Amino acid sequence: MVGKVVEAFPAGGPRGSWPAEECAARRRERGASATVVMDLEGDVFLVVETSEPSEHGGD
Template sequence: MKVLFSSPAGHPQGSWPAEARAAEERKAGNPDAEVIMDRASDDFLVVIGRTPKEQ
């Protein structure tokens, strides 16, 4: 799994910045870009390449 972008969960716009970045990544050719919540860091992450074990 590769992290492309990170946005704090406490951001005033919530997950929107991460969702927008994931949409940009998908449009740019990374169809598996997705947003996940990392509870340890309290961040929304845009990631690619998650394995079934990581999901």
């Protein structure tokens, strides 16, 4: 599986606000395989789109 970071959101957002999750949900609605991961060192939430590697190993 190959992942690409498509958005980054600071972890210190307003209480009750989930912008990374909302962004990932919008991308999933459009057919992308998006998930949210936490970059602990950078203190940011990352929206990552994943895809299967090509059969030719080019990814």
